[in-house]
Amino acid sequence: MADGRILFERERQDMAKIVQLIFERKNTNVAGGNFSFKTIDENGKEYIIMTPTMMSQAYLGQISPSQVLVVEPHTRKVIAGEGGLTREINMHEAVYDANPEIRAVLHAHAPNSMFWATSGLDMPNLTEATQKVEYIEVLEFEPNCSEELAAIVSNHIKTMERKELPHEFLLDSHGVLITTGGATGLEAIHSALAILDTVEWNADIAYKQTVFQKLGILDGYYSKGVKVGTVEDLMNHVPIYNQLVETTPGD
Template sequence: MNAEEQKVREEIVRIATRCYDRGLLVAGDGNISVRVAPNRVISTPSAVSKGWMTPEMMVTVDLEGRPLEPSEYKVSSEWPMHRVIYQARPDINAVVHAHPPHATGFAVAGLSLDKAILSEVVLTLGCVPLAAYGTPSTRELTDGIEPFLQYHDALLMANHGAVAYADTLEKAFNKLETLEHTCKISFIARTLGNENTIPDRAIEKLFDIRERNGAMRPEARYGQVCGYNPGLDPAEQNFEGDRITLSRDELLDLLTQSARILNGF
């Protein structure tokens, strides 16, 4: 183990302790990993409280979860989740999985964070979809998150928790913390009876800023789930066909007829 990898181990412990102290996970819940080479990853050990870990407890594995250095500890059984993220996103070097109370509450309630309610969140995180439930440590779990990985940097996992990932561990933690904070604000707004959203055109402007700042990959823009349709990727747009234009009276008449049909009149 070289000096750089020792620093990574210490950084993982620091972030894990921060997660524990802020109530983002408890006991042996959650797991954190950092990719230090294409096929070399340092990870938190299985079944150890994140509030009581030491750098020496970290395990070093390849992408298949096989140990690369002797250790009395084992990698988490949820390692396949980390592997599929690293394989899908070469730009990702750190993964943080935890069970933040408000974010996990959304996941248990079957709610995604699919509304753009805070401009800062659109700029730094984007909207967060809900991945289908999958039994931990099985292919079900990775199958549930895989469709979203190219377009999102954080996910809610149904009846489980949340995961965030980035090119650095600090950024991955920040995304997870932002997710939890936003879920808390959303919960408060819903409790008060109203959750106003940012207009579609304003969301597009925020995405433009995010792309210019290098915080969003161009291909991710058209996969964002933010409670509105950002349209097709310009490269895939098809302008064939005629546009249909209706007057106000024609539109009202059409809606009235539709309502009658739906109500059996």
Template sequence: MLYELERREMCRIVKSMFDRWTTNVAGGNLSAKVDEGIFIMTPTLMSEEQLWNPNPEGILVVDKDLNIIEGVGKLTREINMHMAIYHTDKRVNAVIHAHPKEMMAFATMGIDMPLVCENVGKLGEAFPCLPYAPAVSEELANAVTTFIKEEILPTGVQPPYGALLRGHGVILAGDGLASTNNILERLEINAYTYVQSIALQSAGFKYDHK
């Protein structure tokens, strides 16, 4: 089997994501660069039909022209968003698109998520939400490309980075699947923590880190 270790690792991560509510049965997809011009990625309908529990043979091996070299299933319809990221930022080796339970509130409202937890401080003061574009559309892929060209590359931000997708979910780009999933988890905990802290403040509690 081609890239067996990498495909097994992707299976391990996607199952963890589903088990930990950082995505849901409604969708999401992962990809990773495993060689020059070669990528592995989750197939379409994996979330709905396999409940985020694929076997390694079901992870697709794809070339830069989107020809399936090995694997069972069809390409995700959101492949255009993934490839737009790889083409725009050559530093990226992994992309995760997910529908995290807590972050979906911010994506649905279309607001930047304040970053209040120390372990996401390197991402800045807020995690941005991009303007609405229809799911799986070229417009959405273009919106992500524009974000990288205008907000990431000129400022020297290093992967992993990402953004909320208005009404849709989150997109993250990193230097590897494990580290990108790490940031996903941290951001999801931040979303939960922020909302709960607002409730505590409304009850009269005040935060003082000193």
């Protein structure tokens, strides 16, 4: 701390606000979630800005900037911050190592997305605002915080066909994982927050279109005015997102 300011003050203030917003929007629950982004100091050394463990269960999403952690990558040394380091640092590090372009990782227990994650089904991606993440697929189950889960996520990122960011994955029975890039870690974590929010809307819409198909009201999934798949495609893990109408940036 110098002149009354904490290390990476702006970044940690931003992260504390993001935690509060996600909790207030009910995009995670008291079982938690964890968020991080990369930053560098004036000497070019890289650090991870990360939420502390128990941020939801113990603090109900109300954390101070001083509780947000500054972590040295791979050594997992906490350089600054009053909170404890989450065990899922292993998954965050594995993600960053798998693709150096990733600058933010957001894992949350968003309820509508969790429905798709627990079903073992990929999420149909139907809304215009979510087309940039394309195929929202569910990964194999491994227990939370385990090295096996970190390995599944890492290997998938390394071997997946589409390398362009952003991505959103469903972690079977565990929630969502969003990976984003950007000029800075702050830009990347803001992008991840927007994706979390918009995909939650999409998750609910995809569920309702599924019900309408089973009721015979719809004959498939519709996005941007065209049919992009069916329930049969869903059952067979065929990617369902709009590949026919070009995606336009922004609103």
